[in-house]
Amino acid sequence: MKSNFDIEKYHSILCPDYPDFLDSYLRVLLIQRLSGVGLLCGTDWTPLFHNKFFYSRLNHSIGVALIVWNFTHDKKQTLAGLVHDIATPAFSHVVDFMNGDASTQESTEASTKKIINEDIELSELLFSQGIYKYEIDDYHKYPIADNEVPGLSADRLEYMYPSGAALEGVWTIEEIAGNYSQIAVLKNEKGCDELGFVSLEAALEYTEKFCRISRILQKNEDKVAMQLMADILSRAIELHYIMEEDLYFMDESYLIRKFDNIARRRLDAEFTKLYSTFRTMKEVVGSDTPISGAYCVSLNVKKRYVNPLVKNSSGTAERLSDVSKEGRECIDDFLNFKDSRYGCVYWA
Incomplete structure (x- = not known):
């Protein structure tokens, strides 16, 4: 695998103000283990795919944490993002397929809290910083870190930048920097915080590339x-x-x-x-x-897809499908796609 994708530079785009407290957590063996687990679910190891570079679950977890910190500057939410994949086994969602859970791919998540609670090294580090394990063992409760489809969250946002770059080269570092600069925290239909775009063009660019890569995962x-x-x-x-x-x-x-x-x-x-x-x-x-x-x-x-929020001229936010015919058709085409x-x- 050869690529010019600079992971360190990419991470610096996600958060120019790097949170130094992450370093002590990145030395925890439980977290370091993820460096040997690929984001792309075993496809790095077969010639059927031509992945351009290896991007690990640790790389992804750091990326999620950096996005959360960039938009919240909340330590607990950031750590929840960092450890959200702590229960991911080798070959990632392949084990969900092994468990008969191809449709939701959530079977391995059940042990996340147990793994965090039982790890002595992580527990001692959290205790030394006055953080309770229950405050970081479920990133689903932090809407910037994670939310329901089709919303945009740090996890979903981060996942598709390197996936697109690795699978088809649809993102360069420069394109990611431009697109990411158009993201802000907006209010969704329920009045909750959600990542969204301040530019219709950027929202459409991200959604089109997201659907393109998601279609690969449906094939x-x-x-x-x-x-x-x-x-x-x-x-x-x-x-x-x-x-x-x-x-x-x-x-x-x-x-x-x-x-x-x-x-x-x-x-x-x-x-x-x-x-x-x-x-x-x-x-x-x-x-x-x-x-x-x-x-x-x-x-x-x-089915992995997004219908992100877009900030309108009045300062409120609407779904891309409600303000862009092109965006709506892109999403519909993906949702209606069926392989043989x-x-x-x-x-x-």
Whole structure:
């Protein structure tokens, strides 16, 4: 993977006034673990995708924290943003697919509070700074950090800048800087704070690129890659190559090396077939029915989209779909998109 995407420069755009208190938290092993977990759910490890760079869950978590700090200067909200993905296992949402939760992709979030409460290093650091764990263990209660679809939050905003840059190169650092400069805290229909745009053009730019990348995540290529890796993990656990708990301690590069070695030794025919297919596949074939001699999936997966607030001339905010025909059509086109019923890849 080669790219000119400078993650450090990108993070400085999100928050020029870096909060120094983050540094002590970034040394916590529980948080550092996320440096080995990719944002793009295992697609970094198959030639079916051509990701331009590796962006970790730690990079994402730092980005979310920086956005929250930039717009709130609230330490507790910022820390809630930093630890929101603390329960994310290796290969991220692949484990939701393994758990049969492709449609909401929230199954792994259930243990967030438990993990935070049981980590001694993090607990001691919070205590030393007079912060209670309950104040940072649920970022959903802070609307700048997270809110319901189709609102724009720090999590949703941050996720799509690097995802777009990595998957299709739709964002350069300069384009992100220009777009991000048009974001402010606005009031939504419920009178709650929500991130939105002060420029219609910037709102439309972000939404169009968001929908473009979200469409990739709705295509059969992404479904096949994630479900196939989910089946690989299930088989590895069944054969005791790994334990499910290892997904919360081992990073993806280590697991890939381990699986490469197991597949090379052909210890189990089914595992070898699944894994070799994942590591060599380059094309997914669409079909109305399963294809013989191929690995096929038919899934409904979570739809990720935004309909951001836009500040109008009177100073109030409206949804993009209410002020822009182009924006409304973009969102509708995404919501109505359906790939072929089955996505299939021929066995390696």
